[in-house]
Amino acid sequence: MPPQIQVQGVSIVLIGSFNPAIFQPSWFALHNLLRSEEADAATIDIIHPDVAHFKTEWLEVNIVRDRFQISTVQESYYEALRDLAVGILMLLSHTPVKVMGINRDFHFDLASEETWHALGHRLVPKGDWNPLLKNPGMEALVVKGIRPDAFEGYIRVTVQPSGRIKYGVFIEVNDHYVLTRDEKEVDGSDKARLILSERWSESMQRGSEIAQAIAKLGENV
């Protein structure tokens, strides 16, 4: 049986300079980025000048001074997540944003211990490890590749045994874009918006294809 996706999610990460205190649910509602009812029902863990973290029914917001992350595991809201990022970038167009990541993560159920081990062996052959460690097992693999387009950045894939599913594998595809290297450049948020508007489908598909291909590697070994 092919690997089954049990859970999947999308996150958008921006590295730049942020003021976490402003990212309250009510701010999102005020600017039409969330419904008022969603904002009112949000579960707030903390809103502080150094960190903001809250959740709604479908959204998780995690912001510190140099890192902004929004994420969802509801497939029906992937485009809404993108729109949220675009909307925030529109409102804060002068916020310095240097780097952006569009991430897809998956927990695959491999259904059997045999396939689970086979995938680990395939990704990290144990031959060279056996003389060095007793019963070695793969805990994490990170592989990075150059971008297939004209943007600066990379594609990084992380594979780990799943923390959610017995005999499952967690795969994250980090689609990393470098927006600007110049500290003084302020058009990083414009570039981020352009990428989110024009490259979203491509990024989503690439992440899905990479993850599916890796998850299948444990089959027929």
Add this chain to the structure above:
Amino acid sequence: MSITQASQLASENVTRDTNITSSETIQIDRKFQKESLLTGANASGFNFTGATKQIGSTEGTHLQLGELAFSPRKTMPFREYFKAIQKWEGKVISLSGDTFKATLSSLVGDKLDQEAEIYIEDVTPDERPYIEPGAIFYWSIGYLERPSGRRRESVLRFQRLPEWTSGEVKKEAPKDLTIYFEK
């Protein structure tokens, strides 16, 4: 506070009052972070925010949070997540009476474009002002998986972006298009 207690707080997102002073929470997180760095506790399945990330990393940190650093085979169920069977991006063409017509471009599922006449009552009341020609919405149909079980769900949500501002649409001198055309 023990590491186990700290990790539980970090991962279970304990509901707190709005704007609680954060010092306690931050202390918890920093302790946990420090502990995980010292012990190299990036064990199977664990991936704590910032702990083992490179500076400037844009990898997400939401989906693999768990307690695996401390019990490798314990699995942690999700509260709920949605799995789409079919998803469309829709564009409103016209309104008439109790329905609106829209084109539907497939994002997940059956690939061909459709055109539907949708009942307005299937749109959440506070989103009905969005129903205008040209408006974009997303319509997903699938299963919502919850600890209490699985149920069918249909989610129709209009695209939300900041409204046009007077600063954006002010009649400043537009870009000179003549540069794109032969003299």
Add this chain to the structure above:
Amino acid sequence: MSSNVPKDDELEVSIFGPGYGEAIALHTGFGKWILVDSCLQPTLTKPAHLQYLEDLKVDIASAVKLIVVTHWHDDHIQGMSTLVRECKSAEIVVSGALRSEHFSELLRLYGKGTFPGSSGVTEFSNVFRILDERKAKGTRINVAKLAVPDKLLYKDQVRLNGTEYQVEIHSLSPSDSAIISAQLDFQQRIPEPGTHRKRIVSPSTNNTSVVLWATIGDFRILLGSDLEKTNDPKTGWKVIINECKAIQGKASVYKVAHHGAYSSHDPDIWRELLSDRPIAVLSPYMVGDNCLPVEKDLKRLADLTPNAYITAVPGKKRFRISDRVVRDMVESATKSISSVNTGWGQIRLRRNIKDGADGRIELFGDAYQIVAN
């Protein structure tokens, strides 16, 4: 589909559709091509005529000499920026109505990543971005031509057996009056502060669209775009019929305007501009309340010429959803659901440039001949 390229001395006219519009490819001899508009074949991401040329192993970067964009809105230009980027040797022609302060404003507001998802304005924004890139590199073709009445857009010669045959493409529209009224239309589309963002809706009238008159040797082709008839003698078909000087002789091939709609049917087109029993080609359009051509349109075409062809069967088909869960949910939420652009076809005419020998019409996919009942 036949995969053989036209011969050097062969003319070809191909129309592809539907796909929220149509696309046309002209071969004018010796491997030179002209492309008009752009549409995507269902489930594919490349413009239909571009894919066709690639399948024929044509070197797109050098063989395509002219691209004409007859509209500015969605249904005729999906994939246009891809076309412009790939066809590096092609001059670009757009409607004269677009050289406009208000259109520029629309590009600024709706282009360039301010609004996720594609639209005609986004495609244009991308086309102009490509022109900017070309300017920066010093590439020769870095501006577009503007189509206005009687403008010579393209000229070439084909030499066959010692005889030269002229190739000329003229634009016949938009008229001055249409250009002026387009400015008001563009201005009205500029959003008001405090309103929701949404996509630009295609205009209901198409008076800014570009009608083309192509002459290859003694063979003439009228590409009617979406131009409609109007009561104003200074817009629509009347001004073309009465005032255009580029029209010499009569066309033997007519790309029927606006998907055969009655709103675009002017009997004077057939009387004054077309030869007897011309070849008439069109593609259907099925979006929203527009479902063109209707039965009466097909009958009218069949009565006007026995040589009428359409790329696919018009009309919407009720959509049968394969997944049971989706079907149940959709049926409870909708009054109706139908498939759009369910068919796909190509009509291809080829004939010898010199003497019209070997003239033949080939139909691919769902294309068929319209016959009188």
